[in-house]
Amino acid sequence: MKTSDAVSNQTVTINEALINEFDDEATAILAKRLEDDDYPTPFAGLGDWHLLRALAIHRPELTTPYLHLIDQEPFDED
Secondary structure (H helix, E strand, O other): OOHHHHHOOOOOOOOHHHHHHOOHHHHHHHHHHHHHOOOOOOOOOHHHHHHHHHHHHHOHHHHHHHHHHOOOOOOOOO
């Protein structure tokens, strides 16, 4: 099973094995889903967002073109 198939529209446990399965193609598919933002509910995309964020932390070489999809801006709650 391809990594992109394993993570599409499913709740997935993010672990080291899953992160290590990702390659450039699977990361691009994940990023495309996030860019399209065509999820059935407002919260449905959170799993993909968390997965892309985990990839950015553990495999940054895969996510450089997609950093704009990860909200890393500091914010002030005051």
